[in-house]
Amino acid sequence: MIAPLFALLATGALVLIMRRAMQGERVARLKDAEIDDYGLLCPAAVTRDLVDAELVKTHLATGGIRSTLATDLDGRIRVLVFADELDRARRLVG
Structure with missing residues (x-):
C-alpha cells in the first residue's frame, strides 16, 4: 500500500520540477524575442x-x-x- 503512494508522490514531484524547468526556458525565449532584430x-x-x-x-x-x-x-x-x-x-x- 505504501509503495504505490510513494510512486505517485515521486511522479508528482518530478512533474513539478519539470514544469519549473520549462518555465525558465520560456522566459528566456521571451527575453530573446524582445530584441528588436527585424533583419533587413x-x-x-x-x-x-x-x-x-x-x-x-x-x-x-x-x-x-x-x-x-x-x-x-x-x-x-x-x-x-x-x-x-x-x-x-x-x-x-x-
Whole structure:
C-alpha cells in the first residue's frame, strides 16, 4: 500500500520540477524575442492600434513603399520597411 503512494508522490514531484524547468526556458525565449532584430527591415512608424498601423501601411503603399507589420510584446505595432526606403517612408508618414 505504501509503495504505490510513494510512486505517485515521486511522479508528482518530478512533474513539478519539470514544469519549473520549462518555465525558465520560456522566459528566456521571451527575453530573446524582445530584441528588436527585424533583419533587413527597419521601423518607419509605431502605433498602438492595428487600424492605425493598417492606415500607415496603406499610405505607404500608395507612395510605392512595401511594408509589413510586427507586434511587440507590449502590444505596440511597428510598421516595417526596407532600410533603403526608410527616410522616404518616414517623410510620407510624417
